[in-house]
Amino acid sequence: MIGEHRWAFSFIGSTILIFAIHFSQPLRRLFSHRYAVFFGSISFPVYLIHSFVMRSVLVWVIYGIVPQGPVVVRLVLNSIAFLGYLGLVIWLSLLWKDNVDVWCASFAQGVEDIVLGNQSMMETLSSFRIGITSKEGDIELESGLTSVLKGFQG
Numbered sequence: 001m002i003g004e005h006r007w008a009f010s011f012i013g014s015t016i017l018i019f020a021i022h023f024s025q026p027l028r029r030l031f032s033h034r035y036a037v038f039f040g041s042i043s044f045p046v047y048l049i050h051s052f053v054m055r056s057v058l059v060w061v062i063y064g065i066v067p068q069g070p071v072v073v074r075l076v077l078n079s080i081a082f083l084g085y086l087g088l089v090i091w092l093s094l095l096w097k098d099n100v101d102v103w104c105a106s107f108a109q110g111v112e113d114i115v116l117g118n119q120s121m122m123e124t125l126s127s128f129r130i131g132i133t134s135k136e137g138d139i140e141l142e143s144g145l146t147s148v149l150k151g152f153q154g
Helices: 008-022 025-031 032-040 043-065 071-116 121-126 144-153
Strands: 132-133 139-142
Touching: 008 025, 025 032, 025 139, 032 043, 071 121
Parallel strands: none
Antiparallel strands: 132 139
């Protein structure tokens, strides 16, 4: 609808907040603390993971395992379940950050190198590694995408 400006309030508010943090030494110190930086580094994986874990594991624990008894007992057990849920989400987010984010950043850098002409496609694809288990059970690092392409070439 023409003339609708509801989006402007969040834009103006977030702009004021950004400038307030930028020019306020106490806020900069607060958001530069190692715990704030840590939670900022896992915020995107938390966003992606929390809903799935909440709708599966947390609901299963609260409605399937926690007994339906007195309110105080349920409150204590639900609080313990929620703390366990938070721990699980943080742990899964760390795994995501350390594994998936690293691979995605490497992939994006490889695409950028191809597009800018810094590397050929075969050089870039050979740098992507996947783990392949040998018959002895050891994990060997092999260039997975290159081996797939070689299979297509003959």
